[in-house]
Amino acid sequence: KMRLGIISALHEEQQGLVEAMQGPQRRSHGMRDYTLGTLWNIDAVCVLSRLGKVAAAMTASILVEKYGVTHIVFTGVAGSGDKHVKVGDIVVAEALLQHDMDARPLFPRFEVPLTGLQRFATDLELSTQLAAAAEDFLRDDVSSVLKAADIVAFGLQHAQVHRGLIASGDQFISSAAHLHQLKVDIPDLLAVEMEGAAVAQVCFELGVPFTVMRTISDNANEKAAVDFMRFVQTVASPYAFTVIQQLCQR
Numbered sequence: 001k002m003r004l005g006i007i008s009a010l011h012e013e014q015q016g017l018v019e020a021m022q023g024p025q026r027r028s029h030g031m032r033d034y035t036l037g038t039l040w041n042i043d044a045v046c047v048l049s050r051l052g053k054v055a056a057a058m059t060a061s062i063l064v065e066k067y068g069v070t071h072i073v074f075t076g077v078a079g080s081g082d083k084h085v086k087v088g089d090i091v092v093a094e095a096l097l098q099h100d101m102d103a104r105p106l107f108p109r110f111e112v113p114l115t116g117l118q119r120f121a122t123d124l125e126l127s128t129q130l131a132a133a134a135e136d137f138l139r140d141d142v143s144s145v146l147k148a149a150d151i152v153a154f155g156l157q158h159a160q161v162h163r164g165l166i167a168s169g170d171q172f173i174s175s176a177a178h179l180h181q182l183k184v185d186i187p188d189l190l191a192v193e194m195e196g197a198a199v200a201q202v203c204f205e206l207g208v209p210f211t212v213m214r215t216i217s218d219n220a221n222e223k224a225a226v227d228f229m230r231f232v233q234t235v236a237s238p239y240a241f242t243v244i245q246q247l248c249q250r
């Protein structure tokens, strides 16, 4: 039987989901609170990982090994990694890469030693369902869950869903030069964040199907920190909540 683990780094990225749970049971372990219950009739466990690859790997491992989840979805925000990917767009990962992994000359750049992989593929079925849920959300629900003024201010009228490569590292990218260098090294990059590829490695090693959904909060440039804060405060939670609701109800 399916049990879905839902991870976000920050409170605002999954706000509302814990409150929406039926029969919630709270368990604390390793400095995190895991809430077990059902979401729209799906057995689920919600948890905040905090930021960074180690925090995310720890959280994913505990979800699987201690709380028995069979599938994992990570939901949060990211910086844009491509000029066609705009603030408010949703990126559903097809694969994830750790952009700060570099064990040369022992292993090729980006390869996670002894996995033989630079890229960890997400589960196709789960990603397809999540992308469809995100499409439904952008088409039908944005105007009911967000204020009109915020929709205009963030340019969300034209928001789109993309599928492709997300890169993670223990760095908040806030310089156009840094992003440009990453783009030279990883041309098909769509978004940058700090957890997804760690969850991907854990799920690969444990054989757990997973996917990652990221809403673009900023352009990973000099304005990233300010844009990120504003986006997280106003837009992140209604997006995450409604897309997960759409996913569970499919």
Ligand code: ADE
Binding pocket: 077, 078, 079, 080, 171, 172, 173, 174, 192, 193, 194, 217, 218, 219, 220, 221, 224, 228
């Ligand atoms: N998450 C959201 N924006 C980000 C950025 N610019 N760099 C890394 N992680 C992010």
